[in-house]
Amino acid sequence: MRKTILFFILTSLLYWERLSCKNFVEVEDDPNTLIVDLRECDEIENSERVCGNVNIPLKTLRNVFKTMSSDQFLKHFGLPKPGYDSAIIFFHYSPKKSFQASSIMENMGYKNLHVYDGTNNDQGITKRPMSVVGYEDVVQVEGDPEVLIVDVRDRHEVANSGRIRGSVNIPLAELELAFSRMSETEFKKNYGRSKPGRDFPIVFSCQAGVRSTQAMRIMQRIGYKNLYNYSGGWQDYKARKGWK
Template sequence: MTSRILRTLCVRSHSLILNINSKCLQTAVFSNMHLRKLKRFDRPPLLSTSTVTINTQQSAMMSGQGIKNIDYQGVKSLKDQNSVLLVDVREPKELQETGVLPNSVNIPLGKLENALKNLSDDEFKKLYGRSKPTLDYPLVFSCKTGGRSKKASELAQKLGYTNVSNYSGGWTDWEKNMKS
């Protein structure tokens, strides 16, 4: 019995060549990389090569690159709240228990994709009191400690938003700094 071997050959412009198996492909995402899937069989296949090109923006989105992390001072310095949309992705119950970041809009993580992808500007404004952001509008995501806001930032980037930041310390960091 012959076994099939699936290999992925990754070639970068700097003459760097990596051979990895298909399970490791997701960890080998680089800017402007060309990917070729090569299949070896016991007899010649009908189609031997397929090529996929990943551009810089797609690569950044898939690897979470391009998301800026901001700290307490960065969030505090957001003086003109109309020039940025600060989105708290915690659940409403959490906000009632702890408090809210000044001038933030609450869109729970589970509702974020629908809000950014499917709502019209009028629906968004009616639900959240702010205009729906354009794809290049500055977005800052926050949660309790930074985990959900990182996921929200990655989701926004996946949806095509290009000016995305994550308040990595979240409410916990905000509260700690407000007390000091």
């Protein structure tokens, strides 16, 4: 029995492609590839922001892909739910957890699975930097017509808790549609602000930095350049203001 399990693990490690940093950078913005950061929220908060398109902690992975409909996945993560043949890359500091994720997904019928642990960094290859701003930066530009602050939380979250002064609420699930397909007239009608050009400074905020990072990835992919991520989000803003 132990030999059978060991054989399965070894053959799985050979089957699931382990990506180099160069390979990872090449597909990082590919709309046909889903990059899943498997870390817990507290692990992300204590290090860099989300590596990839979506943050789905390992312990919730099976439930997310098994129970979420395509519409629910799109609404929650702002990206289409991948099909069984779609390329999926898993990231975690512990390669063991990435391989566990691949095993879970393979058992559910997914086939095009890859692992990137972030440690096999080819010399001279670096990830594109993400501009992160803090509370002091946001306070300086809130209400400034020359900067657009976009809150990507769901509408009910904003309605129940409030938002940064002068910010516009565009839920993550609507983001790509709003910026890539809406006319300037539609955008202003829906959000009360002129649709910004691709070089206009845009700051993204959410509850605690996870969805705003996903928003950055989406906007980079559709060609926007002057983007900033308020990594502390509403949670940090509210605490700094002394609000409860």
